[in-house]
Amino acid sequence: MMLKLSDRNWKEFNAFGTDGLFEIHTTNSSIDKNKLLSGDTLTVPYVTRSGGSNGVSKFVSSENYRYGFDNGKSITVGLDTQTAFYQPYKFVTGQNIQVVTGEHLTPSVIQFLLPLFRSQLTAKFNWGGNGATLSRMKRLKLLLPVNAMDQPDYAFMSDYVDQQKKQLQSKYVIYAQKKLQMLGTPKPLKTLSELNWGYVHINDIATVKSGKDIYAHERVSGDLPYVTSGTSNNGIGYFVGNDNKSKADHVISVNRNGAVGEAFYHPYTALFGNDCRTLVLNEQYEYAPFFIAAMLRKQKDAFSYSRKLGTARLKVLRIMLPVESDGKPDYDYMEQYVKNKMIQKYDHYLKYLNASVIGSNKL
Structure with a gap:
């Protein structure tokens, strides 16, 4: 029961x-x-x-x-x-x-x-x-x-926590299995140390856009993620029922203020506060943006509350990326690298959950 x-x-x-x-x-x-x-x-x-x-x-x-x-x-x-x-x-x-x-x-x-x-x-x-x-x-x-x-x-x-945990684990197993089926099998790649790397200006690979604040008294409860300038939960501060010009999907958010320099990729539709800037990548890939967001975060130590990462600085910011012989970003490599990592992680999670279930059945 x-x-x-x-x-x-x-x-x-x-x-x-x-x-x-x-x-x-x-x-x-x-x-x-x-x-x-x-x-x-x-x-x-x-x-x-x-x-x-x-x-x-x-x-x-x-x-x-x-x-x-x-x-x-x-x-x-x-x-x-x-x-x-x-x-x-x-x-x-x-x-x-x-x-x-x-x-x-x-x-x-x-x-x-x-x-x-x-x-x-x-x-x-x-x-x-x-x-x-x-x-x-x-x-x-x-x-x-x-x-x-x-x-x-x-x-x-x-007993209540154990019941909820089992339900969540069952849902996650189904979810992870579907993701693995969608991702396919990992492909062999060069290691990161074997790649050619080069500096890439943000302005050369993306369009930078500003967010729009939704103040506390304006927020309406809803299901739409509202990204602020935090460090956790992909930067999502609230879920709202509002709508404005900042709405976007498949963009990278970069914190201008607050936790300056934090960057997250948002494949889902969200709203973005003015303490964020969003990057609309020129080349559209499904997984490579996660790689680019991670490399953006590598630069956050160069900024602070007193040295914010506004639009002008973000446009000229240089990040290190794998590049092809012509110096252009190697999106195909980044795409497959992230897919390989996701496959690895989902596989690890499933093995952990299966081991947990087996262990609990023995108790």
């Missing part, structure tokens, strides 16, 4: 404190990047308050374990950024991180709780004077499903 959230009774609980469900504390391992020890093997997650990659900024040497947090299977909360992530392994923390632990925090229960923590953090705290300090976090409350004894139903939380 399918488990449903609407079939449960729910009750509010103190998340922390003397009568709270979990423990929260600031670790004594908060160290700056410049104090991290180097080593031959970089296997330890360095968790910061950033909003992507599970909060993992980089991997560091196991020599840093002396600063590490001993308990895996925990939740890290980023101050000011109001981020919350599951940490299944021992890790080293950056500054302004709090760690949530508890006897009931199994991996599946944590996955159930994370959206609840994030919604509360976003609703009650913000950047600046009202950040998620330890004292404020101790007053946090969570609305949770309860069992017959009117206590948090951790068994339901775990």
Whole structure:
């Protein structure tokens, strides 16, 4: 029988404190990047308050374990950024991180709780004077499903997450299999080091266009991606029901402001804010634009908040690309290179999922 959230009774609980469900504390391992020890093997997650990659900024040497947090299977909360992530392994923390632990925090229960923590953090705290300090976090409350004894139903939380996970895995297997069938088989290519490379001006391979802002009071809820100037989710900040002249598909967005220099390829239709510029490539390929976007991102260190990447600079920007004997971009190589990588990744994902299913059936 399918488990449903609407079939449960729910009750509010103190998340922390003397009568709270979990423990929260600031670790004594908060160290700056410049104090991290180097080593031959970089296997330890360095968790910061950033909003992507599970909060993992980089991997560091196991020599840093002396600063590490001993308990895996925990939740890290980023101050000011109001981020919350599951940490299944021992890790080293950056500054302004709090760690949530508890006897009931199994991996599946944590996955159930994370959206609840994030919604509360976003609703009650913000950047600046009202950040998620330890004292404020101790007053946090969570609305949770309860069992017959009117206590948090951790068994339901775990079973519900496992059910959702299996459904998503089944959908992804079907999706990945279709993608692999469409992509075909990988083709042998020269390695990147064997290629001829050359500088290419953006103005020679694309037309640069400006975006158009949709301010908060103008946004209408909808399904159309609205690309801003972020670093994650392909730069998509919102999904809207608006429409304007920036609407485009099969374009590369480049951040003019914000996370300056970040670039993403959008084969789907989207709207673009004025902190973005869009590149309409002269040569239309299905996969080569992903390669070009990656090479654009290589240039982002040359720009910053004080040196923005506007239209004029973007047009004359030079990026390194594989080139043919006449110096023109080798689009065919880039196209097949990306296809090969996609085939490799989808194949890896399927093997991982199949192994996970086999492993879970043995338990």
